[in-house]
Amino acid sequence: FVQQQGDGNVFILSNLIGDDNLVDVYQHGNANQFLLDPLQGEQNLVLIDQRGDGNLIEAPLGLVGNDNQIDIWQNGNLNATLFATDGDGHNVEVIQRGDGNIAELVLAGSDNSAMIYSRGDDNIAAVGLFGTGNSADIQQIGDANFAVVDVLGDNNDFYIDQSGSANELLITSDIAVNGNSVNVEQNGDINLVDVLIAGNANTLDILQSGNGN
Numbered sequence: 001f002v003q004q005q006g007d008g009n010v011f012i013l014s015n016l017i018g019d020d021n022l023v024d025v026y027q028h029g030n031a032n033q034f035l036l037d038p039l040q041g042e043q044n045l046v047l048i049d050q051r052g053d054g055n056l057i058e059a060p061l062g063l064v065g066n067d068n069q070i071d072i073w074q075n076g077n078l079n080a081t082l083f084a085t086d087g088d089g090h091n092v093e094v095i096q097r098g099d100g101n102i103a104e105l106v107l108a109g110s111d112n113s114a115m116i117y118s119r120g121d122d123n124i125a126a127v128g129l130f131g132t133g134n135s136a137d138i139q140q141i142g143d144a145n146f147a148v149v150d151v152l153g154d155n156n157d158f159y160i161d162q163s164g165s166a167n168e169l170l171i172t173s174d175i176a177v178n179g180n181s182v183n184v185e186q187n188g189d190i191n192l193v194d195v196l197i198a199g200n201a202n203t204l205d206i207l208q209s210g211n212g213n
Helices: none
Strands: 002-005 010-013 022-030 033-036 045-053 056-059 069-077 080-088 091-099 102-110 113-119 124-132 135-143 146-154 157-165 168-173 181-189 192-197 203-209
Touching (some): 010 022, 022 033, 033 045, 069 080, 080 091, 091 102, 113 124, 124 135, 157 168, 168 181, 181 192, 192 203
Parallel strands (some): 002 022, 010 033, 033 056, 045 069, 056 080, 069 091, 080 102, 124 146, 135 157, 146 168
């Protein structure tokens, strides 16, 4: 199902290969784009809702695998979401409310889940999960926040909450790590968190309240 209202909206889906896939696209505004090439696999679900002008959703490597769910909602102008999946059972959810927000997601392996919620302007959020059973949840309320989670391994959980402006967060791993749990809350402006995970079954909780931490 595809519904377009406005001028210059673009929806491109090519190389649809597989069974029981569902694609539902709604575009309301001008110059919105949704580009997906290819879609290969079975029982994949893709839900797209773009409201505003100049929004972009693109899967430059396509959607490859089975039982993946993609749900992206943009309300505003000049928001961009880029995603790629490789494997089965991934869940991608993005909500962008405001202008100039950017979300990037790469899920490889199986049964990974990533959620990005940005409300404000000029926020950047990115998730890279490589393995099995990982989850990352990033919430940004404010302007010009930056958050990146890029981890290799299995059964790791990440929850990020940025409330304010110009906060920065980076969580990475150089090696495969398993069973870690990281919760970070940044309340205020210009707070910074940089975490390198290099072990297993660790639990980390960080709360920053104020400015310039």
